[in-house]
Amino acid sequence: MKEAPVQALIGAALLAAGRPVTVRELSGVLNLAEDAALRAVEAFAAQVRLVGLGFEVEAVAGGYRLVVPPGLASQLAPLLAPPPLPVLSGAALEVLAVIAYRQPVTRVEIEAMRGGSAGTVVTLQERELVKVVGRSDAVGQPLLYGTTERFLLEFGLTSLEDLPPLEPGRFAHLLRS
Structure with missing residues (x-):
């Protein structure tokens, strides 16, 4: 059986996966170094x-x-x-923003920053936008929340570094000291 051209393999991999495929995964499929696989996927996109x-x-x-x-x-x-x-409610979006910028974060920390309930965490978990990422060392070892890959997908972000910067002073309490 003849080996498929690189461009055909990239197209087939992206179509078949049904999810974002990393350069590392593509390099394995293509049997190329990661930098060569990155160049190949960029050439395919062009x-x-x-x-x-x-x-x-x-x-x-x-x-x-x-x-x-x-x-x-x-x-x-x-x-x-x-x-x-x-569409997510305003409260859910606030909780999601706190988690995205401050993760990992406990429910008590979310409530303290918002000045209100963080009950929408359950809704965000059901929509697979946030997940439990561990437990805090604080008394009672409360759950720590963070965002998911679906969060990145839904908001069109490559990584958390793509989050827009916070307005100075307006949301400074979200930043870790």
């Missing part, structure tokens, strides 16, 4: 853009995936999956 195939390569959550360009999504609405879950 070729896809140039040809205009109706999809594009997106870097997200530490990997690469195939997506429908936003300009085509509305025309494909009848074929797409059901609408996303309802």
